[in-house]
Structure formats: C-alpha cells, structure tokens
Amino acid sequence: MQIIMVDPEKCTGCHQCELWCANEIASESKDMPLSFTDDPQPVPRVFVEGKAFALQCRHCPDAPCIEACPNGTMRRNPETGMVFVNEPTCIACWMCVMVCPFGVINPSSTMKVAVKCDRCQHMGFPICVEACPTDALYLTERKESA
Amino acid sequence: MKYIIIGGSAAAISAIEAIRSIDATSKIDLFSDESTPLFSRVLLPYYVAEELSKQLLNFRPLTFFEDNNVNAHMGTRIVDVSADSKTVKTAEGVSYEFDRLLMATGGNAIVPPIPGIEMEGVSTLKTMEDAERVYSMKGKKAVVIGAGSIGVESCISLKRRGMEVTLIEQLGRVLPTVFDDEASGIIQRRMEGLGIRVLTGERANKFIGNGHVAGVVADSGEIPCDMVVLAIGVKPSVELATKAGAEVGELGGIKVDDRMMTTTHNIYAAGDVAETRDIASGSMAVNAIWPCAMEQGKVAGLNMAGESTVYPGSLRTNSIGNFIGQPAISIGMVNAPVEVAGAEAGESYQEIKRRSKDTYRKLVLKGDRIVGAILVGDTQKAGIMTLLIKKKIPLGEFVPVIMGSRLNFMDILPLMRRYGEKFSELEFKELMDTGI
Numbered sequence: 275m276q277i278i279m280v281d282p283e284k285c286t287g288c289h290q291c292e293l294w295c296a297n298e299i300a301s302e303s304k305d306m307p308l309s310f311t312d313d314p315q316p317v318p319r320v321f322v323e324g325k326a327f328a329l330q331c332r333h334c335p336d337a338p339c340i341e342a343c344p345n346g347t348m349r350r351n352p353e354t355g356m357v358f359v360n361e362p363t364c365i366a367c368w369m370c371v372m373v374c375p376f377g378v379i380n381p382s383s384t385m386k387v388a389v390k391c392d393r394c395q396h397m398g399f400p401i402c403v404e405a406c407p408t409d410a411l412y413l414t415e416r417k418e419s420a
Numbered sequence: 421m422k423y424i425i426i427g428g429s430a431a432a433i434s435a436i437e438a439i440r441s442i443d444a445t446s447k448i449d450l451f452s453d454e455s456t457p458l459f460s461r462v463l464l465p466y467y468v469a470e471e472l473s474k475q476l477l478n479f480r481p482l483t484f485f486e487d488n489n490v491n492a493h494m495g496t497r498i499v500d501v502s503a504d505s506k507t508v509k510t511a512e513g514v515s516y517e518f519d520r521l522l523m524a525t526g527g528n529a530i531v532p533p534i535p536g537i538e539m540e541g542v543s544t545l546k547t548m549e550d551a552e553r554v555y556s557m558k559g560k561k562a563v564v565i566g567a568g569s570i571g572v573e574s575c576i577s578l579k580r581r582g583m584e585v586t587l588i589e590q591l592g593r594v595l596p597t598v599f600d601d602e603a604s605g606i607i608q609r610r611m612e613g614l615g616i617r618v619l620t621g622e623r624a625n626k627f628i629g630n631g632h633v634a635g636v637v638a639d640s641g642e643i644p645c646d647m648v649v650l651a652i653g654v655k656p657s658v659e660l661a662t663k664a665g666a667e668v669g670e671l672g673g674i675k676v677d678d679r680m681m682t683t684t685h686n687i688y689a690a691g692d693v694a695e696t697r698d699i700a701s702g703s704m705a706v707n708a709i710w711p712c713a714m715e716q717g718k719v720a721g722l723n724m725a726g727e728s729t730v731y732p733g734s735l736r737t738n739s740i741g742n743f744i745g746q747p748a749i750s751i752g753m754v755n756a757p758v759e760v761a762g763a764e765a766g767e768s769y770q771e772i773k774r775r776s777k778d779t780y781r782k783l784v785l786k787g788d789r790i791v792g793a794i795l796v797g798d799t800q801k802a803g804i805m806t807l808l809i810k811k812k813i814p815l816g817e818f819v820p821v822i823m824g825s826r827l828n829f830m831d832i833l834p835l836m837r838r839y840g841e842k843f844s845e846l847e848f849k850e851l852m853d854t855g856i
Binding site: 277279280321323324327329332334335336338341342343344345346363365366367368369371372373374375376377378379380381385386416 | 434462463476477478480710711718739747749751799800801803804806828829830831846850851854
C-alpha cells in the first residue's frame with residue numbers, strides 16, 4: 275500500500291499542501307482564493323507541524339481509530355487499505371480524536387463529523403503531493419514488516 | 421478447533437475478527453441473549469433521542485456473521501458452562517462443545533432496591549429491549565437516576581424529545597468517575613443551560629404512584645414525573661464464569677492474566693466483564709469502555725487462535741461528543757488520589773490546570789509521567805495525550821509543550837525517540853513512518 279512521506283530536508287513549511295487540501299477536499303466552491311471565505315471555513319486534513327513537516331493520516335495497518343469508533347463509521351476500504359470516515363453515520367462522538375496518536379483527526383468546522391485525510395479517495399491522486407512545490411511530499415510503497 | 425463465544429457486543433465481535441485473521445476455517449459459534457445483532461450499546465441514548473434509527477446503531481454490517489463464517493445463535497441464553505467436559509448449555513437444554521471459550525458477557529444494569537421500583541414507567545437503559553421501552557414511553561416529565569455517561573446522555577436525549585428532565589446523582593458532581601469538579605461543573609452548567617434540572621449529592625429514596633410511576637422522592641423533596649430511567653451503573657455478569665470455576669476478582673470482574681485467559685484453562689474473558697490492570701493507576705479495574713472491550717476482545721481472540729499476544733492493560737477513556745455542544749475528553753486517572761499510601765517512595769502527584777472562558781485543560785502527573793488528562797472545549801490532538809499515558813512516557817522538560825494549545829505530533833517526536841524502547845518494534849516503526 276502506498277503512503278505519503280515527507281522529506282524533512284525539502285519541506286519549507288510553506289503550507290501549500292494545507293491550502294490545496296482545504297480547497298480541493300473541504301471547500302464547497304473549490305475556487306482558490308474564494309474558498310477561504312467559505313462559511314464554515316474549510317478544514318484541511320494535512321497539517322504543517324513544528325517548523326516544517328507536513329503530517330496527515332498514516333492509514334495505520336492497525337488503526338486505533340477503527341477500534342475506538344462505536345458504530346463502524348471509521349472503516350477501511352478493503353481494496354485500497356485506506357481508512358476513511360463514513361460521514362453519514364458519524365455521530366461526532368470524538369472517540370477517534372481521543373485515540374489517534376498522531377493527532378490528525380479533527381472535528382469538522384461544524385462539529386458534526388470527524389475529518390481526516392482519506393487519500394483523496396474520489397480523486398485518484400493525493401492533492402498535497404501534487405501541490406507541493408519542492409517535492410517534499412512523495413508517495414512510496416509502505417515497507418511491510420518482517 | 422472449536423471456538424465458542426458467549427456475548428455479541430464489542431469484545432465478541434473484535435475477538436471474531438482476530439480469530440479469523442489467523443484461522444479462517446475453524447468453527448465459531450456465538451451465543452447472545454439479545455435478539456438484535458451487532459448494535460452498539462454506546463449509541464442507545466441516540467436511538468432514544470430519535471437521532472439514529474435502528475440500522476444506524478450497527479457497528480458492523482448485518483452480513484458480518486455470514487462474511488466471517490460464524491454460527492450466530494441470537495436470542496439464545498447460555499445457562500451453564502462446564503470446564504471439565506468443555507461444554508456450554510443453552511436455556512433450551514442443548515449442549516455445545518468447545519476447545520476455546522470466550523466469555524464476553526458484559527455487565528448487568530444495576531437495579532437498586534428502592535421501594536416502588538417495579539412500577540411501570542421505570543426502566544434501565546442497557547439492552548435493546550430497554551431502549552425500545554424507553555423510546556416508547558409516553559412521558560412528559562422524566563427523571564434520570566445516575567449521572568454517568570449513560571445518564572447524562574439520556575437526559576439530553578429525553579430533553580431533545582421535548583420532555584422535562586431532572587437528573588439525580590448520589591455523588592457530588594455529574595460524571596463523577598469521568599471528570600473532576602471543574603470539568604463536571606462546566607458540563608453541569610451546559611446541561612442546565614439546556615433546561616435540565618440537575619440534583620447532585622442526592623439519593624432517590626422512593627418511587628410513588630399507583631401501578632405507574634408518578635413521582636420520585638429524593639432527599640430534597642418529591643419530584644413529580646411519569647417516567648424514570650435508571651442509569652446507576654453496570655455490574656459484571658460473572659454467573660457463568662463462576663459456574664466454570666473461573667475466579668472473580670476483588671472488583672467483581674472475571675480475573676484474567678495478561679493473555680486474557682481466566683484462571684480456568686482455555687476459558688478467556690474480555691470486555692465489560694473482565695478485571696484488568698489499569699495503566700494509569702497501576703491497580704486492578706473494570707474499565708467498561710468500548711475501546712477497551714474492542715482491544716481486549718482482539719487480544720483474547722489472537723491468543724485463543726494461537727498467536728501469543730500480551731495485553732498491556734486497560735486505559736479508561738471517555739468522550740462526550742457533540743451532545744452538549746462542547747467536546748469533553750477524559751483519559752486515565754483524572755484526579756490525583758487523596759491517599760497516596762500506594763505510591764512508591766519518592767513518587768509524587770501533580771495536577772496542572774489551565775482554564776479559560778470556554779476551555780479547560782488538566783494534566784495529572786505521577787512523578788514524571790502523565791497518568792491522566794482532561795480536555796474540555798479544545799480537544800484537538802487528544803490522541804497524543806492518550807499515547808503518552810498509555811506508553812508511560814516520562815515528560816521531562818516537555819510539560820509546557822503538552823499543556824500548550826499548539827501541541828502537535830512533531831513537538832513530541834524527540835520524546836518518543838528518546839523512549840523508543842517503550843514501544844514494540846512494529847509500533848515504533850509505524851510512529852516513525854512519516855519521513856523523519
């Protein structure tokens with residue numbers, strides 16, 4: 275399964291990944307910079323942390339969020355292996371927020387559902403990787419453990 | 421290999437998934453005394469509030485048993501277990517053999533001996549039958565007894581359905597085992613803001629009425645009502661364990677070793693019925709929480725199927741979601757113990773709090789590690805706290821970072837590197853698998 279990695283040498287902390295994620299995935303208008311004025315403001319699913327490091331959902335093989343979700347909203351796509359939030363059944367209980375060790379699951383701006391990176395499941399290629407101007411973000415095959 | 425699972429909720433389902441991840445062919449029989457399969461008990465208050473239909477209560481698709489090749493006997497109560505003959509017997513008198521047995525029997529709702537409790541209009545809220553009963557009660561004034569998670573959520577559900585609601589709690593604050601005075605105070609004020617009357621430090625002494633409940637007599641006086649929800653708590657259902665000769669612990673749960681096996685060989689226990697070691701306090705506890713049940717079920721299932729897995733202990737985590745309009749999360753031991761007699765020499769407790777108008781954050785430290793946290797309002801990244809508590813990571817100079825509102829994963833990466841040996845190889849790899 276492919277995961278998104280960051281090359282810390284190349285990440286400049288420019289936040290382009292965040293902006294494009296919010297615009298393409300979370301906003302209604304998908305029209306930058308108009309989308310910044312959307313109400314509620316779109317929430318990105320990738321976060322530039324510390325000085326310069328873009329972090330998003332790791333789609334853990336052993337995902338604590340799936341275990342903590344009380345009604346099967348957090349689930350894994352059996353074909354791609356990606357973990358995603360099935361929004362129609364999300365009851366905003368925040369159990370997933372409570373157990374994610376990376377802190378990459380957040381309440382949506384309306385506080386009605388949990389949001390996190392879903393690897394642009396309806397788009398075919400992750401927008402953050404595409405948007406990164408220094409190629410700091412890249413896709414690579416996850417090394418299976420021995 | 422014949423597997424039998426008694427119970428059909430979180431621990432049972434998680435165990436099935438674990439067994440099937442290793443053993444796709446052996447026979448698995450599941451017995452549940454509830455007829456409704458695969459529903460999440462945690463969500464019953466949402467059903468009562470008319471916010472979730474029955475189908476949306478399911479935590480796995482209804483084809484789960486078929487997909488996993490499990491013979492599910494719903495609505496079938498097991499009445500006897502024999503460890504010698506390795507059989508279980510149903511209420512209909514049919515016997516089934518097992519090689520490995522999992523007791524995931526959960527808990528029974530506590531029904532206190534209050535005079536008048538048998539009257540109509542009084543119900544617990546544990547089973548689907550309870551939920552349907554409460555749902556169809558045609559009351560206008562409800563009294564909820566017990567301010568635990570189920571009690572608080574029931575109050576809000578009933579209020580949302582337009583009823584007048586009074587909450588009675590014996591201890592001095594709402595959610596007494598989940599939050600501290602300050603956080604409970606914030607939540608109580610929110611509830612009162614919604615129009616719920618909250619009485620703490622009071623007992624329900626008597627129910628009055630003529631066949632159907634018409635009032636509750638509390639310490640401060642009589643409260644007229646036409647329905648009562650009992651949310652006092654649950655007690656582990658250990659009757660079958662006792663019949664099988666498995667020992668029950670001091671807290672009333674089934675004793676298990678670190679592979680979730682009871683004191684009777686080949687019989688395992690997991691979920692609300694099991695007594696495990698609490699990671700935060702170091703003492704034994706019955707942590708009747710959904711994620712604990714899922715984790716314990718998984719560990720039990722793996723061990724039953726032959727993959728030796730150690731259970732690291734349970735951690736009590738609670739989340740009050742969008743219910744009261746403000747998120748609140750509680751992890752581990754949230755009040756430093758009054759008596760520190762059990763503490764090792766030289767270990768001290770510290771409570772660090774930060775309060776603003778809409779948010780509250782508290783850490784409880786034992787020596788240099790976090791044993792508990794409360795986050796109200798600003799609950800983002802709470803999972804990082806859970807990680808630090810679970811793995812018992814000493815904080816050193818990182819305390820201000822953890823308390824800060826800009827806490828993020830990158831900030832604690834140096835800490836995790838420093839204490840890499842506290843993680844298993846697989847866990848460490850996963851945590852570091854970000855590019856660093």
